[in-house]
Amino acid sequence: MDMQKALMEAFGKTQVQLAGHGARDIAVLKRALAEMEDTLAADMYGSGAVIEEFQAEMAEVLGKESSVFFPSGTMAQQIALRIWSDRAGSRSVAYHPLCHLEIHEQDGLKELHHLEPILLGSADRLITLEDVQSMGPGVACLLLELPQREIGGQLPAYVELEAISAYCREQGIKLHLDGARLFEVLPYYGKTAAEVCALFDSVYVSFYKGIGGIAGAILAGSRDFTETSKIWKRRHGGDLISLYPYIVPARYYYRQRIGNMARYYEQTKELAALFNSCHKVSTLPEVPVSNMFHVHFAIAKERLTPVLIELYKETGIGLTPRLKETGEASCYYEMNIGDLYGEADQTALREMFRLLDERLKTL
Template identity: 40%
Template sequence: MAIDLRSVSLVTTRKHRPARVLDLVRARVDEDESRTDAVPRLERRVADLLGKPAAAMFPTGTMAQQVAMRIHADRRNSNMIAFHPQCHMEVHEHKGYQLVHGLSAVLVGDYHSLITVADLEAIKQPVAALLLELPQRDIGGLLPAWEELVAQVDWTREHGVASHMDGARLWEAQPYYGRSHAEIAALFDSVYVSLYKGLMGISGALLAGDAEFIEHAKIWRNRLGGNTAAAWPMALAGERGLDELLPRMPEFLVRARTLAGMLAGIPGVQVVPEPPQTPLFHVHLAAQPERVLEHAKLLAEKTGLRVFGQVRRSANPMTCSFEITVTEQFDDVTDAEVRDFVGELMLAAG
């Protein structure tokens, strides 16, 4: 469970304040462009980037992924789907896949570890689709080795199971594999990507797959009230992220590893994974979450630096963790400033 720090937001939010985001969107508006141009242009661009025949924009990733799993289930006349115990659909969506779409889930693998082929072999009932999250955010942004990932998708093919990628952070995962987005996406029958996490957009998501799949997805999108005909500001903000931030993902990964190495040298601090596999990693503290909450607020008032948005409880009540994702927001802060913030936090709360 995560505790909201309320007044403590992500590190140096100046780059993502509404006024700046609106300025960035306005700068991309062609005076002669129709408001109906941006969404289909973005859909075609993302489909091409992922090497898929088609893509459809959705207002949220929650809607997009539930629709994807519903279609895969309907295609196979089965209501059983499979995913990791810490999958977003299971933990953060109030059982929408079950209550809205009538699906049931098999939870695959250990709660604190990545899914393995052995975990898939242990499934003893037919499933329509397997969802794999790249990276697995809630266990530190972990990624399977490429060979392991290929083997898992091979398992789905051998068993007649659809493969779907939760690629909310595929943009951040791609540098680890050193392969194109299209080569990674080619493993999967369908792919969801986010416009607002690593790309720092306003909101929105894209679902990509074969043409028939996407036409069916658009019908479900309308059924659920998710028509994006007027979503051009989200599309323009997403394009800005593709143009300006996607090329910087390798840079963000290098910086995340440097920063993680500095934080790991602080007594009472452990970084997971070490080194990070993506610009996202978790920082575990030998301190009670309530004390971390209290002193993080005091430090934010003192320094003006806000390093994280939530602190997560762990099974041990004397420890907790928070997440760092290196993005353009870190342009305004040095690694030493973040290290000093966490070091002082540990001295006060540890």
């Protein structure tokens, strides 16, 4: 059997899986719908209580004048950059080399909107104030991602973030927040969502990552910005006749889990310390700053995979269903913490890490 397939099958048979909130299956929708009144009317093309009340709630949470619910963050962010580009009369926008728009969207920003991204800074580190100050003239908008997922969920110091925001405002450059995981970084910053978002002209947040809904996103900003975004939403085909199957779970799980973000953060630091106690294992960042980090092994993927498979079978605890090769003798995977981690027996978990360390010593 293919070793990748074997790892996935072994992971699927474990009784305890440490990442996330569990399977995003039909039960996610059923639990959310169970809390709803049958008489609540569906939204229609962006109108109706179910969508308008949630948009108003999220605008207040994010400290913005208005917000719009989108079926996807990909759509919302491309639209945000297009609006700022049109208003500035410039095709140039800037973001990190590993920005989602650059590596996961099949060049949608370039092909659909004909924008010209400037890749700012280096792929292996965060964008700095110096990087921003070195941009040439004519940049309409700078996108910052908090946290920067592709490098382990790293974050700039808050004072650095404030300095970048102030510089952009002085230079007339719009600042957009890719806040797909915004709520997850608030415990580290010790700030409210509104305080962080005050540094940005527009904000996107996701409802299926740390919140654990089915799909959907909010794009927030000034009222004239969001009204323009509604026009582009229709142009993109995102103005579905009804979005309530996504809105209802988004609202339900937001209210259920927003108060757990500090707990997820503390548990993430605890788990990272367990990984870092093992031979040939390190996390990026070493001390997490949100509910996520990357687990790096100084071991070839083909040598590590059978070790993990046996560990899963022996302990019933699953770490990951897949590994990504980074070199001839290295691999990694992404870890994020949600409800499932708190359900794990801590004694059994520590025994599993003892066994992992013991076996990695021999590789």
